[in-house]
Amino acid sequence: MDLPLSKRVQEIAASPTLAITAKAREMKQAGVDVIGLGAGEPDFNTPQNIIDAAVDSMNKGFTKYTATTGIPELKQAIIGKLQQDQDLAYKPNQIFVGTGAKHVLYCAFQAILNPGDEVIVPVPYWVTYPEQIKLAGGVPIFVETGFEADFKITAADFEKAVTSKTRAIVLNSPNNPTGMTYSKAELVAIGKVAEKHGIYVVSDEIYEKLYYGDKKELVSIASLSDALYQLTIVINGVSKAYAMTGWRIGYAAAAEPIIASMGRLADHMTSNPTANAQYGAMEAYNGEQAVPETMYQAFEERMERFYPILESIPGFKPKKPSGAFYFFIDVAEAAQMKGFADVDAFAKSLLDDAFVAVVPGSGFGMPDYIRISYATDPALFEQALNRINDFMKN
Template sequence: MELAKRVKTLTPSSTLAISAKAKELKQQGHDVIGLGVGEPDFNTPGYILNAANNAMQNGMTKYTPSGGILELKQAISNKLTKDNGLEYKNDQIIVTTGAKHALYTLFQVLLNNNDEVIVPAPYWVSYPEQIKLAGGSPVYVNALEENEFKLTPAELEASITSKTKAVIINSPSNPTGMMYNKEELEKLGEVCLKHNILIVSDEIYEKLIYTNDEHVSIASLSKELKEQTIVINGLSKSHAMTGWRIGYAAGPKSIIKAMTNLASHSTSNPTSISQYAALAAYETENDSMEEMKEAFNERLNRFYDLINEIPGISCVKPKGAFYLFPNVQKAAADNGYSNVDDWVTALLEEEKVALIPGSGFGAPNNVRLSYATSIEILEEAAKRIKRFVLNHQS
């Protein structure tokens, strides 16, 4: 049976080969350190677990409205007002099965065949695949490392064509951890307004910032930008709820209505129990997430110093999320490898450290390392990487 053409356009995940090899080595009894995970290593806080249990005990296990329960929509609206200075009515919000599904649904209702979406590189691996599945074309713009991997207004404008429908802005970023400030967003916004381009603002890491920089949602900068922006967010990173699969989108009523209609024919609704857990997460004041953030900050500072000490590796210090994205091209070349992917594979085989090659993020000279694990494991990982680099120097 021949598969649909749209599925054939998908690019296999760059993490699959490394993940499969790491799993195989673990099964053989090797002590493998995996730095590829994209989720907090903390459990979901107890008050959220209790809310989920109460929901189950009280019979909240039935279908809900496709766009989410009204109580959660209101809690999200309150959150957006309090944290981001944004006011949305309930019919301008959709609760989705994770922020990833919010993005998928958005592209499905937004894109026609050959519509273009500007995707700054490095990018999260699912952006281009979701765009292609919707019949669109990702247009990659290489954001320079010396500019902290951030898209400039000139680069954005140069990439716009008559087919451009949207641009993705991810701040703080996966995989780089970089973030845009207010002035930078204002200038990008001017270009988008000039050319009538929708802004897809992925803000899933907004609560994980380790500097004095303030997260700014581009939608909050003006009424015009708000009307031209879809805000994507969720609780996976902020509340250690990756497996609960609750995200949301907020934006123009017409787009949200179309997304809700599509969801009614795909997922029916987000999991009812998860919605009540998310409701408790947003309605309850709790400092457990601040403790998680402090732990990430401590790990970042320690791991960043250790990685930067390794010959041939350089890294711009991230401001948010929980990844390092160092450039390892020189180390790979000095170790006798023609590309970073081969270097990553050899590192795994010899030192049993699994990194994610940057090629899958549109940055083949880099690797992504998650520091969502203990300092002891991070220190051991850095030790092994450094040993590998020094042992293979030509």
């Protein structure tokens, strides 16, 4: 039977990152020795103090509904974190806690966009941004960046893309899929354009703790002026920084009217985030930070160790990241060397023949690239690179 579906859901593109991870998992379950480099999550377990705090909250009976936008104690922990790390001062009614940063982003776009509103999206982009913008009735306006520009939009590019319909720009720093990070000077220039035209800045800072450079350069665009403070919707959460991807706790910090609108939406969408996960997140921000620091250092060490190996693989042209845990690699030459029509076919053959799962760049708006995650056991990651190297040379 041909069951009718809404046009809205039929136009949504599937997530290539989730699809490649699912396929690799299926092959493993079938007994194939697949090494998956597609997952966007740390390979560390959640720190024990966070787990203990969540269990303790359940034992104390904190297993009921909470306020839709989050428990007051977690909001205070988030406020303290933003003050300490980004010199940003917020009040509880400016904080929205949601079911993961992805849900928070969805609510933010729903709160600020009307049908036909344009959102500037630098390319490459996280696969979910365009789909969420379209679900809110908006129109993603893609602005090409490129390898030589470190995959970052400039203020001039931004200005050129602005129209009377522009409502927002999405910035993700450190970036998924590239690992590149905007400097303070770059954000100042971009911020001036946003101020000039009264454009919202959706600042996705989920990888903010995973930055390998000078910490003085790592700033939130919301901290640069009073106007940008009002225009910026800061998106963050505990998933990447504290190895809590499955806990699904993210948050937004923004002007009170935006947060109130997001809360009204969540009232009829999810109600509150999971109660015990909120207590775990509160411990993440208030508790011992030694384990996360160890994790960040491990990612940087892996990046430095494996980047030269990637450079040596025939046809591979990587860009050295400054944050997150991804390598974004131009493999157009590699695909051509192996006789493939495009990189999607090349990536499929890597999985089918070399048993290495990578994410094709087409899902990020750059079809000549692949993304691989080094949030993977180093021994397995090195084995995967050896398989790729053999695949290219044989």
